[in-house]
Amino acid sequence: MDISDERATVLRLLGEYDAHDVDSAADGDEGKLDEADEELLRLQEQGGDEAEEYFQSARNRIRLFREALDGEREGFVVVTTRPGSDGDETLDVTVVNNTGEPTSGRVTVTFYDADGNELETTASETAAFDPDEQRTVSVPIERLEAGERYVASAERAS
Numbered sequence: 001m002d003i004s005d006e007r008a009t010v011l012r013l014l015g016e017y018d019a020h021d022v023d024s025a026a027d028g029d030e031g032k033l034d035e036a037d038e039e040l041l042r043l044q045e046q047g048g049d050e051a052e053e054y055f056q057s058a059r060n061r062i063r064l065f066r067e068a069l070d071g072e073r074e075g076f077v078v079v080t081t082r083p084g085s086d087g088d089e090t091l092d093v094t095v096v097n098n099t100g101e102p103t104s105g106r107v108t109v110t111f112y113d114a115d116g117n118e119l120e121t122t123a124s125e126t127a128a129f130d131p132d133e134q135r136t137v138s139v140p141i142e143r144l145e146a147g148e149r150y151v152a153s154a155e156r157a158s
Contacts, residue, residue: 041055076097076099076155078093081150091150093107093136093154095107095136095137097132099156102130105127106125106154107153107154109121109122109151109152122142124138139152
């Protein structure tokens with residue numbers, strides 16, 4: 001099944017949504033997230049068992065993004081991830097402090113191979129965050145040839 005056109009549509013919709021502006025949902029951009037989510041659901045329903053996991057994962061990220069920005073998800077939460085401006089050297093991870101209090105935390109990125117085996121974990125420096133603060137943190141990474149996917153997570157400093 002060739003999904004290149006559908007993938008391009010989802011990427012275009014997500015690109016049109018201004019992820020750096022927390023107030024953009026109030027400006028009507030929430031509909032773009034809805035459209036992207038609906039397209040992913042359609043692809044999930046049409047794809048086989050293997051594809052279903054990938055599409056559900058993407059849809060979960062949209063849900064987590066919405067919950068974090070709406071303050072529904074409490075804690076120190078990852079909102080978005082994207083390659084850093086220096087290519088393969090960093091990953092830019094946007095986090096929101098929804099703890100309701102000042103906190104310190106860091107971002108970790110774990111890489112996995114195609115079989116789901118953990119290859120490497122790296123972390124940002126610990127930083128202080130004000131309540132409700134949203135900030136993009138650059139995590140130094142070394143992209144592995146065998147790395148098929150990664151998971152970014154935010155954790156409060158102990």
